[in-house]
Amino acid sequence: MSDLKNTNSDLIFELEDKPPFHHAIVAAITHLLAIFVPMITPALIVGASLQLSTETITYLVSMVMIASGIGTWLQVNRYGCVGSGLLSIQSVNFSFVTVMIAIGSSMRQDGIDEDLILSSLLGVSFVGAFLVVGSSFILPYLRRIVTPTVTGVVVLMIGLSLIKVGIIDFGGGMAAKSSGTFGNYENIGLGLLVLIVVIGFNCCRNPLLRMGGIAIGLMVGYITALFLGMVDFSKLQNVPLVTIPAPFKYGFSFSFHNFLVVGTIYLLSVLESVGNITATAMVSNRPIEGEEYQSRLKGGVLADGIVSVIASALGSLPLTNFAQNNGVIQMTGVASRHVGRVIAVILVILGLFPAIGRFFTTIPSPVLGGAMTLMFSMIAIAGIRIIISNGFRRRETLIVATSLGLGLGVSYSPEIFQVLPPSLYVLVENPICAGGLTAIIMSILLPQDYRQEELLRASFNDTEQVDAPMIQPHHE
Structure with missing residues (x-):
């Protein structure tokens, strides 16, 4: 993975700055x-x-x-x-x-x-x-x-x-x-x-x-x-x-x-x-x-x-x-x-x-x-x-939507999972834990389909190559 850095320019003092x-x-x-x-x-x-x-x-x-x-x-x-x-x-x-x-x-x-x-x-x-x-x-x-x-x-x-x-x-x-x-x-x-x-x-x-x-x-x-x-x-x-x-x-x-x-x-x-x-x-x-x-x-x-x-x-x-x-x-x-x-x-x-x-x-x-x-x-x-x-592709959308739905749902009605054993209920009654665990489980169950991404990328590149001559300015 490449380093992703927030380009936030609103900081007055950066991490290593020593303020007066x-x-x-x-x-x-x-x-x-x-x-x-x-x-x-x-x-x-x-x-x-x-x-x-x-x-x-x-x-x-x-x-x-x-x-x-x-x-x-x-x-x-x-x-x-x-x-x-x-x-x-x-x-x-x-x-x-x-x-x-x-x-x-x-x-x-x-x-x-x-x-x-x-x-x-x-x-x-x-x-x-x-x-x-x-x-x-x-x-x-x-x-x-x-x-x-x-x-x-x-x-x-x-x-x-x-x-x-x-x-x-x-x-x-x-x-x-x-x-x-x-x-x-x-x-x-x-x-x-x-x-x-x-x-x-x-x-x-x-x-x-x-x-x-x-x-x-x-x-x-x-x-x-x-x-x-x-x-x-x-x-x-x-x-x-x-x-x-x-x-x-x-x-x-x-x-x-x-x-x-x-x-x-x-x-x-x-x-x-x-x-x-x-x-x-x-x-x-x-x-x-x-x-x-x-x-x-x-x-x-x-x-x-x-x-x-x-x-x-x-x-x-x-x-x-x-x-x-x-x-x-x-x-x-x-x-x-x-x-x-x-x-x-x-x-x-x-x-x-x-x-x-x-x-x-x-x-x-x-x-x-x-x-x-x-x-x-x-x-x-x-x-x-x-x-x-x-x-924010389809996979990420599903993970976020499901995690957000269950996490917020628990915050609205914490008792919804009370039928679970106490040791499990402790895990899911907290909205942060419920949402986080859902995200982890779905991240495991919905693996990234690299082949599909490559096909989409190739298709996009082909489209660019086909369409490129059509948008070139005409020179006499």
Whole structure:
């Protein structure tokens, strides 16, 4: 395959560019504003669902930030074969939330105490992460399966799935749905204000204003929310000043039955990671085929596995490449991996001093939704561009259409496949997994008909030769 490179000319800072410090800070803060709440939300959801103590939940959130900082540093610096060398931000994999809650709730019903529940969840996460490490070494042998069409479908499904999250926040979030205020004038107006500000600044020719468009939009929305009385500062109460990481703080225990479920999700997360890395490469104006791409893919997935090993040992949920930052890259025009170093340092600091990080949780949902809805749509568009880059013939049309139909169908009615055994149902209830697995299966079952392509090409060439004299200008 030849190297395909995105000819995107909208980047202000390319991958290897070193932005001035103030530009790097603005870009880093923009990324953090976009990803911080989704980054810590899984730990909050799991903690609340399993009825963990406030102290435990606070520790889990801090470890998420520290592990994300370590993972981001590994990804952007690329030590040897570890890391993608792209502006890849590490964060909690949402795919594990449902599984962790299901396993933990079952243990809670059996009367098992909090520490043992966490030691079991983190224990299987620790061992399962080595599956991702191992899978990174076989990726080069899967080139005929993990094609641009397959990865494009995964990126497209990631974007489309995240749009639902963004639009719910746009209307006020899940809390607003519970209170009956979802979609009221205040929430919609606040979301639209942020959306308009982000679009307006993104159209500016001034690089600094364009880079800060998302951050400015969020700040304008936050200040407006303050005047409207929509900011809740109660989340800042009873937060410890400093949190010190303690490896295996809750002990270590292992269940092979739980490992089968968690391990399966880990393997599926590899497909999601491949899609995210491909999207990051495309929006960063790097090849999405060829040796460089395969090297980045292997390094990125390997880093995912190593970081999840570290995260599970510290007390964090498993991590993966975060899709949200691809939308930020497109909106800001900053793809410099050196910005990732600034992000990594800030994340570790936020983890050590949880009060600083907790402040970000006071941002109202409509403010976040106004920016995220646009960014998540950008991710879906990146997926479409990846699909088109491989050509869009009949075979690719069938793969994309079927994968999109089943993937979106599952997102509308997740219970449709509930008749399947639980181990299989876990695989297909997630729209990204359902769409990605469909694309892989169809890519295998519908092999490329090279002979037919050659006949079509020959027929086209013959037609050109026959028609050529007819379009030549007449000279006397």
